[in-house]
Amino acid sequence: MDRLANTVRPYAWGSTSAIPALLGTEGTGEPQAELWLGAHPGDSSRVDRGDGEVELSEVIAADPVGELGAAAVAHFGPTLPFLLKVLAAELPLSLQVHPSRAQAQQGFAAEEAAGIPVGAGHRNYKDANHKPELICALEEFDGFCGFREPLETAALMEELAVPGLAPLIDLLRTKPVGPALRETLATVLAIDSVVVEDTVAQLAAALDAKLAAEPDSPRAPAWAGYATAARHYPGDPGVLAALLLNVVRLRAGEALYLGAGVPHAYLHGTGVEIMANSDNVLRCGLTPKHVDVPELLKVVRFEAGDPGVLRPRAGADGEELFPVPIDEFRLSRFELTEDGPVRRVDGRAAQILLCTEGCVLLTDAAGEKLELAKGQSAYLPATGSDTELSGRGTLFRATVTL
DSSP: EEOOOOOOEETBBSSSSSHHHHOOOOOOEEEEEEEEOOOTTTSSEESSSSSSSHHHHHHHOHHHOOOOOOOHHHHHOSSEEEEEOOOOOOOOOEEOOOOOOHHHHHHHHHHHHTTTTTTTTTTOSSSSSOEEEEEESSSSSEEEEEEEEEEHHHHHHHHOOOGGGGHHHHHHHHHHHHHHHHHHHHHHHSOOHHHHHHHHHHHHHHHHHHHHHHSSTHHHHHHHHHHHHHHHSSSHHHHHHHHEEEEEEEEOOEEEEEOOTEEEEEEEEEEEEESSSSSOEEEEEEESOOOHHHHHHHHHHOBBOOOOBOOEEOOGGGGGGEEOOOOOOOEEEEEEEEEEEEEEEEESSSSSEEEEEEEEEOOOOTEEEEETTTTOOEOOOSSOOOEEEEEEEEEEEEEOOO
């Protein structure tokens, strides 16, 4: 077992207080957006096995089978296939989608062949992997996720009585679901910037008026989400694109799974996030960064429906699992009590444990102990043996499915 030293990334949209509160450190006054836990080459965690801190990525590269387990290496390759984060959003993140593995492989190969540098601002594919992800709320957490049914969106737009939305309403009412969503998104992203700025300003005023007049309306959460986007991104076509999406509010302990092609954006809140080890993001808006509309339209899944809020499913030995349809990552949670039974996690594959409340004691098969206070984390290599969990607190477990 290794205690992890982790890096905080200070993106502008981050909270100044949430991650310091988790870690028990003083805030700097600057945004602290993401705490990275894992072996991603961009910011690997570090471990100390007696000779000073070493990046976890280097430890794994030196002995992949010994660290990850033979079965995991055979299935996923010689690297940790997931990245765990604590994400703390004070301002909205960009509206985005992630490609499927096949799309990522094709897009990465094409951009490599074209000689586009991986760090170029207009590069879409940083690697050849897909990037499914799961976010589990640690507190109330707001976001956009997936397309709403077009007729429902048309009704919502109509209520706002913004003249610039009229062409979008017509598309949503007169086309089948897939074409309606595709053509409306393409139209939004092609609107002249002056028209967008005027329409978003009118939209913001209409949303504020609705919230003031009908604060208890069933529509109020959606209005508030769109008003937040409009306030922070005036003149951005992504605000109009966001009108097509479901507004979701997670309670603590609830989660969202975001597969390939699902448009989404996080608005506000703190959560534990896990994803496949990839940097592939195609943006739809709410950002000054590059938006490649033709490529985006290839990747987005133009399907409507409920965003699918996940609640933990009871597993063996007190483990609460968030089920997902992939095997690169597996996120679960333990709620430990001092008078409750000792819990166990198996050591068939490498795993990362993160304590988000209380204090948890880890005891391995050799009797070695490691205490994790709130905000602390540990890396457990694949030993094949169980590790015992005791104490009082909330512990998240990140591993793979074998």
